[in-house]
Amino acid sequence: MEKAKYLILGAGPSGLTLGRKLLDKGEKDFIILEKEDTVGGLCRSETVDGKPLDIGGGHFLDVRRPLVCEFVFRFLEEKEWNSFDRDSRIRVHGTEINHPFEANIWQLPKEYQDKYLDSIQKAGCNTGVEKPSLFTEWIRWKLGDEIADNYMLPYNSKMFSDTLDELGTYWLEKLPNVSYEDTLRSCKEHRMFGSQPGHAQFYYPKEYGYGEAFIRIADSMKENVFTGVSVTEINLDTRIVTCGDGRAFQAETIITTIPWDCVKLTGISDEFAGAVSSLKHSAVEIRYVDEDPETPAHWVYVPDANTPYHRILCRCNFCPDSKGYWVETVKKRTAKYVGSKWEKNYAYMNEYAYPLNTIDKPQKIRLILDEAREKGVIGLGRWGEHEHYNSDVVMERAMKLADELMD
Template identity: 40%
Template structure:
């Protein structure tokens, strides 16, 4: 049998792609998942009375109306709670609301003055050209003090690489700093939520964890999924264009959502593509569950202090009220992880974040440009090697469906007068 489409990887990118193809009328699909169950980084576990998203923090907040509509057509809006985001940064012994630069007024007066002087002297405000070095760029954007006490240590913790090895081409989404508004916020001692740069509001499933979103999208395409099928090789079977995976599965088109390093031995790669894959870097993440009483209304906390192994803490009950009131999960780069710190469960994610190291974009394009003429496409966080959240993964799948000549998913969505599936 020759499938029209073979999808590698059963995370949110893979199942969304399968669902979009299905809504477009395609039925010749095979999705191969390496693990015993699909879900990828969107899996949730019930650990005693706690709900734990084992791939780290996931929340539904998107600027793409089509993505929101797609999700709500599978899991109705009524199955979600909606929250006004409360996230904070621990800095100089204080907890300050995100974004830090707009809430400096929450610091003691002397500290506030120090930070404010630093921010208003940033290179962007002075009209200086942006640097091409990560550390210099952060200083140019936010000033030296925020760079030294927050952004640089936090990024060292999350990525696990020196600033000198990181690129800046992924930083364009950081909005321009409005110095006047920052000064006004300090003078008025308030910051309007309407100026929150992104994700001021988010949805989270009313029961269970974020996997509820994944499961709702995945259920209609379950018949296409084969689990316990790790892919190790892709090759061209003949000059006619038929592709073969693991010497067993044949397809006309392959969509890969798995990390490229897991496929590096594939005969389909030339030496240039293999070398490009070898230059790609990623982080491994430990998500650990802890029990500790808390009264804060914070949803999650950024922790740049390099004396602490973790970089973020999530207060589960504050966004999953059916979970126990004392549950906290923490994200820690595996390089910094220290077991035996009171965790009641720890989950290691071998592939968590693609690192935007110098030259990453050129390396990814080398791989994708080599494969595209053969009918092999990369999709999602790993296929495109970018730190995409779940909503962007779905958005990219929509674009790829259109590119492959299957825009009918829109009509398939519109033909549904009610949500496709409720779980």
Template identity: 25%
Template sequence: MKKRYLIIGAGPTGLGAAHRLRELGMDDFIVLERHGHAGGLAASFKDDNGFTWDIGGHVVFSHYAYFDALLDSLLGDERLEHERESWVRSCATWVPYPFQNNIRHLPHEPRWECVEGLLPGNRFDGEPANFGQWIERVFGAGIAKHFMNPYNFKVWATPPELMQYGWIGERVSVVDLKRVLKNIILERDDISWGPNNTFKFPLHGGTGEIFRRLAARLDGFIEYNQEVAAIDADSKTVTTSAGLTVQYEAILNTAPVDILVSRWLRGGDRGGDATMIEAAGRLTHNSVHVAGVGLDIRAEDERNPRCWMYFPESDSPFYRVTNFHNYSPNNVARPGQQLAFMCETSYSAHKRERLDELMDRTIEGLVNTSMLDAARVADVHTRWETTVDYGYPVPCLERDDALKVIQPRLEAKDIYSRGRFGGWKYEVGNMDHSVMQGVEWADRMLSGAPETTYRWE
């Protein structure tokens, strides 16, 4: 098979690219997807008891008019819109998110620790060399102790001292001492920060419904169950483990770039590029276990409107729980009559987890954090779980230097690596960012337009 463009992966980036190619009148391309379904990390699944689960807590918000229009065309009125209500469980109480703006909800002693850490002269005042020092400089020791340090270790499964801080941007709300004190004195909640303050969600099918519908528009252009086995950059040939061979002019890769470089890519001597392989070895990621816990609502159950909650403390394995029944009533088998808790736990070489124990520990953590009454454990009747080897691309200290080695060498071979793990830049890894990386790649290929969302320079 010969194609002008070959796209690896039918996740948000690959589908965005394929949709844009078709939109611009280009049909000389193929998408290879290793699974039997589209969506990548944005796929959704229905369990044996009729509950729908995402692979982690996705919400749809956007920085792009193009993405908004695409979503409108895919879902129309079959979506819901929510105002974010998120909380942090700390010191055996609930604190509205962002934590640093709402410390008035803490008990007196930790509340004072947080304020004391913000006072003049108490914060690290040097130039931060890593994310850990940045936390100390911006938030002070109290907020670092009660939220920022333990939470970030739980979500990244990486010590903050091994991470850079250039990725932060709009991802983390910084702190203003005057604002903090005003909120405490006036007993005012301060919860409107962030680009996902409002978000959308499909009425049916979970987040994956968006990409099922997008993939349906590309019928005939996607080859499923075709996992890449090797790429010969000299002959411009891709071979899959199922035996398919495709000749191409250019590749858009959306699979993890370290796998592309170290496992698939071969040159004229049949060996890989040692320089790229060394650079790819400096990239780090975590893995994520997603546990879905479902049960029937009883009359005495508290019906809270929370969307998702953060858990920095050690009394639970998970870093986040989503009230998935609040995203859409159709995420449960009997709408309005059941609860669905979607819980995420990270792991890595820095943070080991026994995967065979995580479901039981998750339910124990729901009890410990007041999410689930201990008397209701026996009522849990659906336990769904999945593990994701590549959960988050960690913004490690060496990431940017590694990408500056890898990306130009790939592009010299007409291979473009984009997306959450293809580009390895968490700060442009939201769903809208990922789709637009594919769209902008297609524009670059057909018209030479510059990419603006993803940049490695």
């Protein structure tokens, strides 16, 4: 049995940031266990067709958290990144308009503008209807039937694998807020009004994929990071972790960034077990395409139900001297590539890509996190907290947890 003060499960951005911050504060007694042979989690990159490709989807570093950027730049210096103003588009009505849709309908032909404006004006949020609690109804209530039918519902159906009726609305407040008045004004003045979505400005490495930053963070604490070690069981009573290779570790505190439902959990209540089995996620495949996309955008959302993928990442528009693009497709829809001209292209399946925001998730995850913490096991990051956190958010949360643990 190997022992450590802190045992960190998973070497994605959250596990690595926590480890590095503990070390910065003088704490050396920690071990990070990672099942893959390389670190970085969903933020890993591979070289495909001579240039980087982010195998967990398109990954950009948002500028909004300066402390996080400062931390990352310690390992991959700021001068090694390009910065961009976001150009993301939605493919609709045979053309592309910028995202968010409701702020950019002025880019559509006039007859479409009138139709969308009329529909937004009649949306429930503008006519005094009470806010609904189901996802599909909320979308109609907030954005009107036209945006719901032509973009939001088909797109989200693709992205969340037809689970829309299971989703709650508590997480939608973070969508850009564009009022009817903002949309009307943007149609008159031909520029967008209302709040901007995330990644309005972002960084992407000049020579590498996003994953390089995490390889460098891990390299700075080589003795503490064990790759190729898959956790198979966590006993929350004894804080003993068992791994696929037969090794066992015991810690005073375990910090888990891996999905709760991917291992055997022992020493837990029946309610805890029930809550874990209620957590849902979607799997997303990344597939490379060796052609240049006909768009200047960094990425494009594709709501069309007949196209298997839901998003295109235009590598040639953010990765210098590269060509081609990659597409993101929910697992269920990847069968459509069998027998197609893309069948043999480079592809990588992320079994855990999006935690699903099901209606009862907030209560279930609260129960899990509270009971686990009482036993010295802390959930952190996208999977430890089962939240749609981006990498900058999980790094910020890991930094705060390091402060808390060391104080």
